[in-house]
Amino acid sequence: xxxxxxxxxxxxxxxxxxxxxxxxxxxxxxxxxxxxxxxxxxxxxxxxxxxxxxxxxxxxxxxxxxxxxxxxxxxxxxxxxxxxxxxxxxxxxxxxxxxxxxxxxxxxxxxxxxxxxxxxxxxxxxxxxxxxxxxxxxxxxxxxxxxxxxxxxxxxxxxxxxxxxxxxxxxxxxxxxxxxxxxxxxxxxxxxxxxxxxxxxxxxxxxxxxxxxxxxxxxxxxxxxxxxxxxxxxxxxxxxxxxxxxxxxxxxxxxxxxxxxxxxxxxxxxxxxxxxxxxxxxxxxxxxxxxxxxxxxxxxxxxxxxxxxxxxxxxxxxxxxxxxxxxxxxxxxxxxxxxxxxxxxxxxxxxxxxxxxxxxxxxxxxxxxxxxxxxxxxxxxxxxxxxxxxxxxxxxxxxxxxxxxxxxxxxxxxxxxxxxxxxxxxxxxx
Numbered sequence: 001x002x003x004x005x006x007x008x009x010x011x012x013x014x015x016x017x018x019x020x021x022x023x024x025x026x027x028x029x030x031x032x033x034x035x036x037x038x039x040x041x042x043x044x045x046x047x048x049x050x051x052x053x054x055x056x057x058x059x060x061x062x063x064x065x066x067x068x069x070x071x072x073x074x075x076x077x078x079x080x081x082x083x084x085x086x087x088x089x090x091x092x093x094x095x096x097x098x099x100x101x102x103x104x105x106x107x108x109x110x111x112x113x114x115x116x117x118x119x120x121x122x123x124x125x126x127x128x129x130x131x132x133x134x135x136x137x138x139x140x141x142x143x144x145x146x147x148x149x150x151x152x153x154x155x156x157x158x159x160x161x162x163x164x165x166x167x168x169x170x171x172x173x174x175x176x177x178x179x180x181x182x183x184x185x186x187x188x189x190x191x192x193x194x195x196x197x198x199x200x201x202x203x204x205x206x207x208x209x210x211x212x213x214x215x216x217x218x219x220x221x222x223x224x225x226x227x228x229x230x231x232x233x234x235x236x237x238x239x240x241x242x243x244x245x246x247x248x249x250x251x252x253x254x255x256x257x258x259x260x261x262x263x264x265x266x267x268x269x270x271x272x273x274x275x276x277x278x279x280x281x282x283x284x285x286x287x288x289x290x291x292x293x294x295x296x297x298x299x300x301x302x303x304x305x306x307x308x309x310x311x312x313x314x315x316x317x318x319x320x321x322x323x324x325x326x327x328x329x330x331x332x333x334x335x336x337x338x339x340x341x342x343x344x345x346x347x348x349x350x351x352x353x354x355x356x357x358x359x360x361x362x363x364x365x366x367x368x369x370x371x372x373x374x375x376x377x378x379x380x381x382x383x384x385x386x387x388x389x390x391x392x393x394x395x396x397x398x399x400x401x402x403x404x405x406x407x408x409x410x411x412x413x414x415x416x417x418x419x420x421x422x423x424x425x426x427x428x429x430x
Contacts, residue, residue, distance in 0.1 A: 016328070017357055020321035020406070024361035025368070027314025028402050032369020034303040034310075035394055037377060054104070054148050054233035056270050058083070058282045082107075082228035085216065087277045089135045091234075094272040096264050102147040102235035104129060107216060109223045111191040115181050123177060125191075125212040127219020127229075130158040145213075148235050149204065156185040156200030161215050169218045172200040174209035192222050234273065234282075238266045311405055318409030322354065326413045333417050343418045350414045354406045362402030366395050 060081040085105060091097060107127035114120055129144035146158060159170035173183050178201045183189070189196040189212075196212070203209060220226050239245070245265040249257055261268055266284035273282040326333070336346055370391070 016321055016325040017353075020318050020325075020354075021357050021361040023314045023317030023321065024358055024402050024406055025365045027310045027317075027405060028362045028365025028398050029369040029372060030310035031307045031401060032366050032394060032398050033372040033376060034307045035397070036370055036373035036391055038300060038303050054102070054235045055238065055266055055285050056234040056236055056273065056282055057285060058232040058234060058270075058273055058277065058280050059230070061279055061281045081279070082225065082230055083232065083277060083280055085220075085227050085229050087280075088229075088232065090276040091273065092135055092141070094269070094276050095262065096236065096269050096272060099237040099264050099269065100141065100234060101237060102143045102233075103134060103141070104143070104145045104148045104233045105216060105229035106145075106231050106233070107219045107223065107225065107229050109214075109219045111212060111222070113181075113212075114190040115183075116187055116189070117182065119181075121181070123212055124210065125171075125214050125219060125222075126208065127214050127216040127223075129216055130160075132216075148233055151205070152208075153203040154200050155202075156198075159199050159213065159215050161217055169194055169196060169215065170199045171196040171218075172202050172213040173198055174211050174213070175201055175203040176209040177211065194218075194222070234269075236266065236269050237264065238269065239264045241265060241267070311401065315405045315409040318354075318406050319412060322350075322410040323413040326350070326417045346418060347414055350410065351407060354410045355403055358402040358406035359399055362399040363395070365402065366398045369398070370394075 060083055062081045083105075088103060088105060091100060091103065105128070109125045109127060111123050111125045112120065113123050130146060131142060132144050134141045134143060144158075146152060146154075154172070156172070159172055171189070173181075178184070178198075183198055183201070185198055185201060187198045189198065191212075196214075202213065214222075216229070220228055244260065245263070245267050247256075247260065249260050249268075249271060252260055261271070270282035270284055274280055333346060
């Protein structure tokens with residue numbers, strides 16, 4: 001009898017049930033879209049703000065040269081010491097290794113160049129990784145300068161590692177230097193007894209436009225500094241900085257130190273880099289890190305506000321629809337009460353109707369919301385795919401929220417109907 005009454009209510013009140021279902025569907029669609037985007041918003045924002053460059057810089061503790069990122073001084077320093085390229089593979093052993101998305105070691109050198117026209121000149125060159133695996137393990141991070149500087153514009157191709165059997169090697173030339181030396185892709189230069197084949201012309205918008213870009217191994221060979229790097233830029237996904245992140249870890253208690261160490265702050269990742277690489281000093285680039293944190297906080301706050309508004313609107317709509325449905329069924333409620341049905345059994349019937357409606361609408365809202373999140377992600381975030389937006393973990397969360405909203409919205413109407421004396425209801429209907 002219970003299930004018959006349940007199904008009969010859906011048959012006789014299709015319009016009321018449809019209105020309540022649509023309200024829940026729209027609310028859960030909006031919430032699903034916001035939560036699906038929120039679960040990946042950190043990575044998406046990190047990719048979008050990658051145009052600002054690395055957010056951590058690593059250099060020798062005794063280096064006297066100015067450490068700069070995008071023209072901003074990080075630390076005045078000492079020259080003449082180097083880090084070891086072979087130590088960089090230790091970065092994949094730190095606690096937050098999976099949060100590191102890009103690594104770019106550098107080694108500046110001077111080249112005595114003979115141009116195609118026969119002129120001799122001295123130019124600055126920079127040894128870099130272009131497409132380099134961090135370790136020899138399968139699935140290792142493949143990274144380099146282009147990954148950390150996505151705004152660089154290249155005509156041609158990036159240089160490949162030098163052939164150890166010959167002196168011939170490839171190089172890219174900054175656009176300003178290429179213009180002054182009348183170089184183009186495919187030309188060759190003689191530099192320090194080596195033949196450099198120009199594979200690309202790169203425009204960076206900074207001092208790199210006046211340099212020759214070489215594979216790091218080539219720069220090390222020319223400078224006679226095997227395994228040496230002067231500085232390393234690191235890009236990592238981080239948690240927005242707060243007051244706790246700015247604390248000195250050496251002054252914290254062991255318990256607090258462990259909490260600080262196990263949070264993906266830029267400071268804690270830099271601390272772990274200092275631990276992993278001997279003789280290294282690592283610091284966050286505050287301009288990049290604070291911009292990322294500020295944007296992430298504002299967007300996350302807006303998403304939660306939209307989600308809350310959608311749930312409230314759905315709750316009010318369900319309440320209005322259920323109030324009308326209960327009002328239409330006052331006689332039915334009075335008759336069941338007069339025949340001995342308890343308030344609990346009648347309430348269970350109405351809550352079952354509401355719950356079934358919430359589960360169905362919530363499941364559909366999850367599917368529609370996932371599609372909406374994919375559509376929004378593809379248009380808001382450049383070059384973003386939608387494969388990672390469909391998150392099965394969200395399904396029970398969305399269905400649970402739909403149940404909470406539906407039950408909360410229908411409870412006032414159900415309680416009001418059950419509070420009326422059944423004899424009063426039946427006399428009104430006579």
